[in-house]
Amino acid sequence: MKVIVVAQQKGGAGKTMLCVQLGAALAERGRVLLIDTDPQQTLTRWAALRAARGGETKVPLAIETLSGWRVSSALSRHGADFVLVDTPPKLDGEARLVLREADLVLVPMQPALPDLWAAETVLGLIGEIGPEAALVLNRVPASGKLAAEIGAELARRGLPHLAATLGNRVLFAQSFARGLGVSEAAPMSPAAAEIGALAAEVGERLGLAQPVAAGREGRG
Numbered sequence: 001m002k003v004i005v006v007a008q009q010k011g012g013a014g015k016t017m018l019c020v021q022l023g024a025a026l027a028e029r030g031r032v033l034l035i036d037t038d039p040q041q042t043l044t045r046w047a048a049l050r051a052a053r054g055g056e057t058k059v060p061l062a063i064e065t066l067s068g069w070r071v072s073s074a075l076s077r078h079g080a081d082f083v084l085v086d087t088p089p090k091l092d093g094e095a096r097l098v099l100r101e102a103d104l105v106l107v108p109m110q111p112a113l114p115d116l117w118a119a120e121t122v123l124g125l126i127g128e129i130g131p132e133a134a135l136v137l138n139r140v141p142a143s144g145k146l147a148a149e150i151g152a153e154l155a156r157r158g159l160p161h162l163a164a165t166l167g168n169r170v171l172f173a174q175s176f177a178r179g180l181g182v183s184e185a186a187p188m189s190p191a192a193a194e195i196g197a198l199a200a201e202v203g204e205r206l207g208l209a210q211p212v213a214a215g216r217e218g219r220g
């Protein structure tokens with residue numbers, strides 16, 4: 001079992017979106033459990049939308065809504081291959097308990113300097129606890145050099161980040177609103193290719209071998 005915690009003190013950075021989209025993509029490789037520890041319960045509400053979709057879902061996703069205190073015991077009773085934990089926009093004592101369980105912490109951030117400053121603080125907090133962490137650039141604009149500039153700044157500051165990024169794409173929001181991952185709703189889209197590449201990179205970070213993807217080369 002590999003536990004991925006998605007954390008970021010900045011609200012609206014894309015924590016819940018990343019949990020949902022990455023969860024649906026990883027569900028093509030193994031059993032996925034999503035855990036919602038955010039009192040706002042956005043992930044839980046998405047799961048309710050999903051439950052109403054029935055036939056349109058292509059992969060099974062288990063979901064639990066728990067306080068951070070109960071995550072550790074939930075992990076010991078579950079047999080999932082991947083667990084993704086969504087967290088509130090506040091790294092308090094409860095969130096720190098959750099971070100202790102992580103094999104990898106993903107920190108989504110938009111490609112902007114204030115977000116980079118916030119992310120640096122979050123990485124410092126995670127560093128005190130110990131798990132491996134990586135920033136994920138999210139809502140990257142389709143045009144312009146912003147992502148490259150921020151990427152270079154991350155490298156200059158020695159901040160760990162994934163090479164894979166997620167664009168600012170309507171399809172991410174649209175599939176979310178339908179209770180689906182984009183890999184289910186629009187599997188041939190550029191958005192699905194992005195999340196597929198991100199899932200592959202996360203798999204590598206977790207030391208998992210690549211599955212042989214039939215008929216798919218590169219990022220598509």
Ligand SMILES: Nc1ncnc2c1ncn2[C@@H]1O[C@H](COP(=O)(O)OP(=O)(O)O)[C@@H](O)[C@H]1O
Nearest residue numbers: 011012013014015016017139167168169172173
């Ligand atoms: N890559 C993306 N493309 C388009 N919209 C996005 C993307 N990531 C997040 N959003 C939107 O941004 C808003 C905040 O995302 P959310 O995941 O709820 O953030 P958080 O959980 O960190 O508060 C939501 O309306 C979501 O639909």
Ligand SMILES: [Mg+2]
Nearest residue numbers: 015016038042
């Ligand atoms: Mg959220």
